[in-house]
Amino acid sequence: MSKIKGRNFENYVKKKLEREGYFVVRSAASKLPDLVALKGDEILLVECKFNNYLPESDRRALLRIKNLVPRARIILATHELGRVVFKEIE
Template identity: 40%
Template structure:
C-alpha cells in the first residue's frame, strides 16, 4: 500500500467515525495543507488533520489552529492511531494538546 493510499484510507476511516457520531463531514481529498476534514453538527465545528503516526509538524499544527480560530468555538484536532483517537491542539508545541472525545449521538434522535 502506498503512503498516499494509507493516508487517504485513514482519512476515510476518521470521516466514517465522525459521521457515526452525528457529524456532517467534508473531506479535502488529496489535500497537502490546512485540514483533511471539517466536521460539524449543531453547536460544534471541528477542523481535523489526520496523521496515522500521530506526528503533526509544527507548521501544520499552527495552520490547523489558525483555521479553527476563524470560526468562533471551532475545535482544532489531530486524528491518530491506535484505533481512532483525537488530540485537541492547545498550542504550537508537540506537547500542547489534550485528549478529545466526540459527544455521543443520542439513540432516540
C-alpha cells in the first residue's frame, strides 16, 4: 500500500474518532502507534492498517508501549467491506 493511501486512511480514522468525541493526536512519520485517542479516562493506542495486516514486530512494540501505560487499549483500525473496523489487540 502506498504511503499516501496509508496516510489518507489514518486521517479518515482520526476524523471518525474525533466525531465520536475523542481528542486525537497523529504520530509523526511512521512511528507507533499511528494515533493516540483520549476521551475521559479512556486511552486508545491506534494502529491503522488498511489491509488488516499487523506485523508481529509492530504488535510486540505496541504491547511494550502498553506496559508503560497500563490503562491504554491497543486498537487495530482496519478496512473491511468498505468500512472502518476497530479490533482490540491483546
